[in-house]
Amino acid sequence: MxxxxxxxxxxxxxxxxxxxxxxxxxxxxxxxxxxxxxxxxxxxxxxxxxxxxxxxxxxxxxxxxxxxxxxxxxxxxxxxxxxxxxxxxxxxxxxxxxxxxxxxxxxxxxxxxxxxxxxxxxxxxxxxxxxxxxxxxxxxxVPSLGEAERELAEALRDATEVLSKLDVAGAGPVAEAALAAYRARAEAGRQVLAPGYPPRAVRVLELAQRVGALIDIARQAGSDNGREHGGAVSSSEISARAEALRPVERTARRAQVAAYNSAVEERERRRG
Structure with missing residues (x-):
């Protein structure tokens, strides 16, 4: 993501x-x-x-x-x-x-x-x-922008908690490179949506992309050592971490769709 x-x-x-x-x-x-x-x-x-x-x-x-x-x-x-x-x-x-x-x-x-x-x-x-x-x-x-923003706030807390448990800072160059790539994109000032979208849609999409980046980083953490789920040492830990990330990823995808679709939803509301 x-x-x-x-x-x-x-x-x-x-x-x-x-x-x-x-x-x-x-x-x-x-x-x-x-x-x-x-x-x-x-x-x-x-x-x-x-x-x-x-x-x-x-x-x-x-x-x-x-x-x-x-x-x-x-x-x-x-x-x-x-x-x-x-x-x-x-x-x-x-x-x-x-x-x-x-x-x-x-x-x-x-x-x-x-x-x-x-x-x-x-x-x-x-x-x-x-x-x-x-x-x-x-x-x-597909949620409304308001619903997506509320869900994302909670999802970001969950993703950050999972990421900290994975100890990404000490997980090796793969996780660090993913984190650096995300920061570079975030600092580039790129236009995430075209003209005509409400400011809230831009805010929701940027937050959804941030959550998605954290999920990617969490999944890559520790892959330098041949593991895709951080420093997990047992299959039960791998399963638990995958399960923790799944609803967060789902929320981020729903928010992305809500943001991209908001221009159409806004026009339809005005016509109604």
């Missing part, structure tokens, strides 16, 4: 474009970020894959009024509304975008070329968004 989901960038900047707050070129540039190419395939009315600029315009012509994010995992279909075929593809990818009003969803498939373990610009990344029909229905288990 340390990395920003591509579905989040697509929904955030796509919503800004649909609201007339950014240009098509800026939206496409922000969505692609460090990736080389993004294409959308199987889009109604298009016989071949198209780029992001054309795809977003086409979605608007098909009736899309906003974009929502789904971040499902096995046993938790967060943000999904069906049908089963789309849910299965989204679950396999771990993320998806739903075009509200168009009855369509987009699921990313990632292709990478370059040295193993490399990073941009050494790795060439292409993203193909598969367009499929979706059910126009309330998304599963």
């Amino acid at each position: 340390l990395d920003e989901p591509r579905s989040g960038r697509l929904a955030s900047w796509g919503n800004a474009l649909l609201a007339g707050l950014v240009s098509p070129d800026e939206a496409a540039h922000r969505i692609a970020d460090d990736d080389a190419v993004h294409r959308v395939t199987d889009l109604p009315g298009e016989e071949a894959p198209v780029g992001l600029t054309l795809a977003l315009g086409r979605l608007r012509a098909l009736g899309a009024t906003g974009l929502r994010v789904a971040l499902p995992v096995p046993g938790h279909p967060l943000g999904l509304s069906g049908p089963p075929e789309f849910n299965a593809r989204a679950l396999e990818a771990g993320e998806a975008v739903l075009a509200v009003g168009a009855g369509l969803g987009l699921v990313p498939e990632i292709y990478e070329a370059g040295p193993e373990g490399g990073t941009a610009p050494d790795v060439h990344v292409e993203v193909v968004w598969h367009c499929l029909p979706v059910r126009e229905a309330p998304p599963a288990d």
Whole structure:
């Protein structure tokens, strides 16, 4: 959860474009970020894959009024509304975008070329968004921003407690590198959401990403010694720590989705 989901960038900047707050070129540039190419395939009315600029315009012509994010995992279909075929593809990818009003969803498939373990610009990344029909229905288990913020405050305390029990400071270079990477991203002043989002959504997303980073660090702590769960010396301790992290990770994912979807929810409230 340390990395920003591509579905989040697509929904955030796509919503800004649909609201007339950014240009098509800026939206496409922000969505692609460090990736080389993004294409959308199987889009109604298009016989071949198209780029992001054309795809977003086409979605608007098909009736899309906003974009929502789904971040499902096995046993938790967060943000999904069906049908089963789309849910299965989204679950396999771990993320998806739903075009509200168009009855369509987009699921990313990632292709990478370059040295193993490399990073941009050494790795060439292409993203193909598969367009499929979706059910126009309330998304599963997405909280309001207020609910997400309250849940996150408690989750952050839980994650910090687990992290301290793992003694990350003495766990070795893997955990320390993860912590340094998170701090570098936090200090970079990056724009976590596109224009048009309420300040509370920015605050919730930043906190959700912080909690997610702590979870990643806790899981990596001690992996230098061949262990993925800190300094655990028994299977029961490993199981207990995994169980402690699971609800915290679930809360952080729910908050991320609530933040990315808040622009759509706000517009719908105004219309109502």
